[in-house]
Amino acid sequence: MSNKSRLIEILKEKSVRFGHFVLVSGRESDFYVDGKQTTLDAEGSNIIARLILEQLAPGVKGIGGLSMGADPVASSVAAISWDKGTPVQGFLIRKEAKGHGTGRSVEGRNSLGEGSPVCIVEDTTTTGSSLMKAVELAEAEGLKVVQTITVVDRQEGASEMMTAKGYTLEALVTRAELEG
DSSP, rough: OHHHHHHHHHHHHHHHHHHHOOOTTOOOEEEOOOOOHHHHHHHHOOOOOOOHHHHHOOTTOOEETTTTHHHHHHHHHHHHHTTTTTOOEEEOOOOOOOOSTTOOSSEEEGOTTTTTEEEEEEESSSSHHHHHHHHHHHHHOOEEEEEEEEEEOOEEEEEEEEHTTOOOOEEEEEEHHHHH
C-alpha cells in the first residue's frame, strides 16, 4: 500500500467526522477533519512527513506554519529530514507576537538566515485565510515563502485564494479523496 493510501485510511479512521460543525471560518459544515488526531498519531505523523519531504521544493531550508495545526507537521518533517540526511529546520508561527522576551512571532527563526526559502504547512485548509496569515507573518520576519502544503484541502476556496495571491497550494489529500 502506498503512503498516500495509508494516510487516507488513517484520516478516515481518526480525523474525518460527519455531522453538524461550525468551522473556524464561522461557516457551518456537515464534514469535519480534526487533523491533529492524525498529525499527532505516530504512524500518521511519520507518513505525513515522508509525503511532504517527497514533494518539498528543492532548496527549501525551513518548514512551519501557524500554531497549532502546523506544529506537529513541521516538527515531524524536521525530524524525518534529519534521518534522511537532508535537514529542513522547523519553525512555528504564533498567531500573535509574544509580549515578552524577543517579541517574535516566529519561533525557530534563528536557525534560518534572512531570505531563507521556506514551506508553509497546515493540517487542514478550508478558505486559506489561516494559511495566508502564516505566509504574511513568515515574510514579515524575513523568510521567503516558496511553497505551501496542506495535509487536507477541504476544497472550499483555499487553493483559489492562494493562487489569487500568487502562491500555489499543494494538498496531500483532498476532501473528494476522503469522501470517496
